[in-house]
């Protein structure tokens with residue numbers, strides 16, 4: 001079942017009256033990597049969690065595909081900045097996502113090992129997942145999501161605490177996942193990474209989407225003063241937290 005285009009209209013999340021999402025409008029087609037940029041507290045993580053179904057919005061609509069499905073039953077996965085690792089081997093942790101899909105144990109093992117090859121963790125397959133470094137855990141989490149062949153993958157700052165080499169490895173895997181046909185929506189604070197990976201940029205502040213433009217245009221000719229100041233690293237704090 002087609003889940004794109006995803007159409008988000010006037011989406012609001014207001015816990016205790018606080019406007020965390022203040023009327024999000026966003027359209028996502030079925031291809032590419034969209035990077036979500038914006039200052040701390042803009043609502044980027046909350047938007048991803050809402051799209052994933054982890055947060056119930058207070059108002060607005062989110063419809064998937066031309067049939068306007070309210071929530072797809074499968075095909076949407078999210079990887080967090082600090083991924084959850086079961087107290088089990090790397091291989092078991094990767095195979096985890098296949099269990100609910102009814103894949104046999106032998107096939108889960110085969111596919112998990114093949115996937116570990118692709119993310120450069122084959123030699124760690126039988127090690128404890130919790131002993132992996134931060135970068136390796138992030139690769140494991142990407143492998144776990146990728147194995148389920150999601151249509152949409154939501155990534156919340158996947159390289160936030162990684163060194164440049166580990167970040168580069170994660171970026172390579174993200175590109176491969178995209179080439180494999182998965183649509184990606186990813187939050188980052190790394191503007192270099194946004195230019196390397198992104199097809200388009202969603203710029204958020206104050207719980208709203210201020211711009212949604214192709215990556216080159218965003219950096220060459222930002223439409224709003226806020227985006228221009230953000231790119232220059234000069235967005236004043238009051239705009240960061242309260243919107244324009």
Ligand SMILES: Nc1ncnc2c1ncn2[C@@H]1O[C@H](COP(=O)(O)OP(=O)(O)OP(=O)(O)O)[C@@H](O)[C@H]1O
Pocket residue numbers: 015018020038039040041042043044045046047
């Ligand atoms: N359940 C909640 N109840 C109240 N406030 C919340 C809740 N969830 C998030 N917030 C607040 O909403 C704001 C937006 O949070 P969010 O984590 O989405 O920001 P962000 O843009 O991802 O920021 P950062 O770049 O720092 O990760 C924050 O001020 C956060 O404290």
